[in-house]
Amino acid sequence: MRQIEWSMWANEQALTSALLTFIGGVMGITQVFKNWGFGLYGIIISILVGLFEYPRGKRMKGTTNERMYQRFITVALSKLGFFSQNYFIRFILYILIGVPCCFQLPIVLGGICFFCTSIIYFVAAMKGESWKPAGLEKPDRQGSQVVAGVVSNPPPVPPPRLPEDVAQSVLQRQMSGRRI
Amino acid sequence: MGNWLLNELPKWILFTAWLALNIALFVNTYLSYMADKYVYLRVLIGHGLPFARSSAYIINVNSMLILLPVCRNLISFLRGTCGCCTRVRRQLDRNIIVHRFLAYWICLLSIIHTGAHCYNFEHFVLAHHSSDGLVQTLSNLPDGPNPIKEPNSDAIKALFKFIPGVTGIVLVLALVLMVSSSTNFIRRSYFEVFWFTHHLFVIYYIAIVIHGMQGVVKAQTNIDVHDPNVCRDQYDGGWGTATCPIPTFEGSSGSSWKWVVGPFALYLLERCVRLYRSFQPVTIHKVVKHPSRTIELLLKKPGFHAEVGQYVFLHCPKISQLEWHPFTLTSCPEDENISIHLRIVGDWTSALAMACGVDSDQQPEKLPRLAIDGPFGTASEDVFNYPVVLLVGAGIGVTPFASVLKSIWYKYNDENVQLKLEKVYFYWICPDTMSFEWFADLLKSLERQMVAKGLPQFLDYNIYLTRGWDANQARNIVLHEEAVYDVVTNLRHKTHYGRPNWEQIFSAMAAAHPATKIGVFLCGPKVLSPTLRQLCNRHSSVDTAGARFYFNKENF
Numbered sequence: 001m002r003q004i005e006w007s008m009w010a011n012e013q014a015l016t017s018a019l020l021t022f023i024g025g026v027m028g029i030t031q032v033f034k035n036w037g038f039g040l041y042g043i044i045i046s047i048l049v050g051l052f053e054y055p056r057g058k059r060m061k062g063t064t065n066e067r068m069y070q071r072f073i074t075v076a077l078s079k080l081g082f083f084s085q086n087y088f089i090r091f092i093l094y095i096l097i098g099v100p101c102c103f104q105l106p107i108v109l110g111g112i113c114f115f116c117t118s119i120i121y122f123v124a125a126m127k128g129e130s131w132k133p134a135g136l137e138k139p140d141r142q143g144s145q146v147v148a149g150v151v152s153n154p155p156p157v158p159p160p161r162l163p164e165d166v167a168q169s170v171l172q173r174q175m176s177g178r179r180i
Numbered sequence: 181m182g183n184w185l186l187n188e189l190p191k192w193i194l195f196t197a198w199l200a201l202n203i204a205l206f207v208n209t210y211l212s213y214m215a216d217k218y219v220y221l222r223v224l225i226g227h228g229l230p231f232a233r234s235s236a237y238i239i240n241v242n243s244m245l246i247l248l249p250v251c252r253n254l255i256s257f258l259r260g261t262c263g264c265c266t267r268v269r270r271q272l273d274r275n276i277i278v279h280r281f282l283a284y285w286i287c288l289l290s291i292i293h294t295g296a297h298c299y300n301f302e303h304f305v306l307a308h309h310s311s312d313g314l315v316q317t318l319s320n321l322p323d324g325p326n327p328i329k330e331p332n333s334d335a336i337k338a339l340f341k342f343i344p345g346v347t348g349i350v351l352v353l354a355l356v357l358m359v360s361s362s363t364n365f366i367r368r369s370y371f372e373v374f375w376f377t378h379h380l381f382v383i384y385y386i387a388i389v390i391h392g393m394q395g396v397v398k399a400q401t402n403i404d405v406h407d408p409n410v411c412r413d414q415y416d417g418g419w420g421t422a423t424c425p426i427p428t429f430e431g432s433s434g435s436s437w438k439w440v441v442g443p444f445a446l447y448l449l450e451r452c453v454r455l456y457r458s459f460q461p462v463t464i465h466k467v468v469k470h471p472s473r474t475i476e477l478l479l480k481k482p483g484f485h486a487e488v489g490q491y492v493f494l495h496c497p498k499i500s501q502l503e504w505h506p507f508t509l510t511s512c513p514e515d516e517n518i519s520i521h522l523r524i525v526g527d528w529t530s531a532l533a534m535a536c537g538v539d540s541d542q543q544p545e546k547l548p549r550l551a552i553d554g555p556f557g558t559a560s561e562d563v564f565n566y567p568v569v570l571l572v573g574a575g576i577g578v579t580p581f582a583s584v585l586k587s588i589w590y591k592y593n594d595e596n597v598q599l600k601l602e603k604v605y606f607y608w609i610c611p612d613t614m615s616f617e618w619f620a621d622l623l624k625s626l627e628r629q630m631v632a633k634g635l636p637q638f639l640d641y642n643i644y645l646t647r648g649w650d651a652n653q654a655r656n657i658v659l660h661e662e663a664v665y666d667v668v669t670n671l672r673h674k675t676h677y678g679r680p681n682w683e684q685i686f687s688a689m690a691a692a693h694p695a696t697k698i699g700v701f702l703c704g705p706k707v708l709s710p711t712l713r714q715l716c717n718r719h720s721s722v723d724t725a726g727a728r729f730y731f732n733k734e735n736f
Binding site for chain 2: 004005006013016020032033034056065102103104105109112116
């Protein structure tokens with residue numbers, strides 16, 4: 001097994017927390033609950049967290065499965081520099097985000113989930129992980145050459161095949177001919 | 181339409197039955213909370229209560245169901261007992277999909293349940309400030325339906341005073357952590373995170389049992405003497421008289437345990453079986469080193485019997501006390517030893533290779549102790565039930581077919597066995613044959629034996645290299661175009677390049693085998709599965725004259 005990158009899990013956890021907070025926030029702004037302002041806070045903060053966490057960071061090893069259209073946000077986030085890259089910042093950020101959630105019933109669960117997120121980010125930060133933009137480097141065509149006999153490029157030309165109808169009849173003849 | 185029915189109907193029947201059960205239970209529970217004994221409770225909190233309770237009821241049912249697909253021994257047992265009905269049995273192969281589907285469903289229901297209870301709880305708190313006299317009176321009843329007694333309590337602080345409040349938070353937290361750590365990406369990349377976090381399910385089940393036990397939701401017990409529909413307007417002084425005595429209430433005790441205790445016990449039993457098996461002795465007979473960092477373990481375990489294409493969990497206490505890793509058996513039932521091929525790619529396999537002394541030159545004094553859990557069945561056991569089979573192995577997915585092919589060959593040679601199987605087509609699709617040299621070796625030895633027996637056409641196999649070739653290989657391919665043996669694999673069948681044209685293969689097969697059941701077995705990455713499934717449906721004909729394709733997929 002590869003080395004665990006805790007930040008990847010923290011990232012998923014942050015998005016789940018944001019979703020819960022969003023649902024709670026929508027409930028919170030209905031007239032039933034006191035302090036509907038916290039509900040509004042929940043909605044806004046969950047959208048912001050959603051945007052902030054949407055782009056998956058680059059993995060240390062192996063390919064990173066980027067989320068759909070994450071590149072646009074990755075570009076914006078990578079401009080934030082230290083703020084978006086350091087996980088200690090996220091650790092503190094999610095504690096701060098979670099605190100106001102504890103003042104209204106529907107978003108309290110979202111708040112507790114944010115605390116969990118912050119703990120996982122703390123572990124990630126302690127392990128020395130940091131957020132790196134994924135998918136921004138230019139794809140270099142020269143770079144992927146044959147390395148030590150391992151073929152990494154797909155063949156540039158399609159495999160030689162018989163014309164469609166000929167292939168079909170050959171295949172049929174083969175299959176009906178060979179019986180055990 | 182008819183073709184579609186053949187492969188997909190049983191699945192949809194099961195789905196419809198499950199959905200009908202859920203809807204029926206939801207409606208039934210909803211209506212039961214509209215009964216007269218809950219009138220006063222509804223006065224306090226409105227319709228949030230029936231919503232919360234009926235979703236809770238279905239959560240119980242699905243929490244029961246969700247454990248069943250992950251009971252491996254149970255599934256193996258069921259697979260064994262319904263040997264005749266392939267159609268039913270094939271539904272068992274979808275166990276993990278079912279498990280995931282139920283999990284999503286539980287999450288959705290939990291949102292409904294939690295949301296409804298948020299409303300309920302807030303209503304209980306606000307009831308003390310209501311302008312409605314009835315609500316005030318009910319809230320101030322000493323043993324009344326409102327669990328919150330202090331008029332000015334804070335909803336969140338009050339939440340922590342109730343067992344359902346605390347366990348509810350624990351439940352949601354456990355569920356969220358399990359969900360966030362079992363997304364495809366995390367599961368595939370960091371399996372340990374997924375595996376260990378998923379054990380929060382124990383906490384989940386304990387909490388779900390305790391959750392309803394306090395009986396916070398109270399039903400009226402004296403509706404026969406105090407009809408709420410009549411007396412509700414007389415709260416101001418009218419209660420306590422002979423016609424309308426003071427209403428009395430009683431909380432229900434939780435019933436979740438009735439639902440979850442059975443499957444939980446089953447799962448516990450499952451783990452006990454594993455614990456028991458971890459003490460059964462397994463001896464390493466031989467360790468063979470193959471090219472591309474692959475090692476083959478030949479093991480011996482008394483009383484162990486596995487069918488073709490099954491897998492086992494391997495455990496090495498010396499490396500880790502907790503980890504069990506699944507490996508496909510590459511030996512067939514006819515073989516004397518159990519064999520497993522494993523590639524040294526991760527921490528655990530490296531440690532195992534080290535312990536077996538593969539990396540160093542000198543033999544270790546003592547080979548490590550191993551334990552085996554299993555075998556567990558997958559779809560390939562059905563191979564022998566079809567007259568014609570099409571086996572498709574892609575990438576790492578060829579492993580189960582090693583034992584399948586070997587077993588077919590053994591059975592074919594055995595005079596005593598009447599084999600239903602007449603023809604085997606085997607397609608192996610991989611980027612390059614590197615790291616699978618051992619499989620090519622196996623094919624080679626099978627081929628030699630077939631030639632020796634004068635049956636070179638016993639097996640029709642096709643190897644497709646998808647990633648291409650380097651300059652050296654290209655030269656070799658051209659030079660040996662006319663040779664009997666293929667240059668890449670050294671086999672009699674020539675290697676193809678590119679991806680197979682499935683459309684052609686399927687129509688040719690349908691034409692070559694009219695009025696025949698053809699079993700299609702796929703093991704490999706997900707992308708191929710829908711394609712083959714569609715082709716199976718498209719090329720099957722409902723009338724008996726045509727070929728019928730049955731799609732089977734192995735799960736990794």
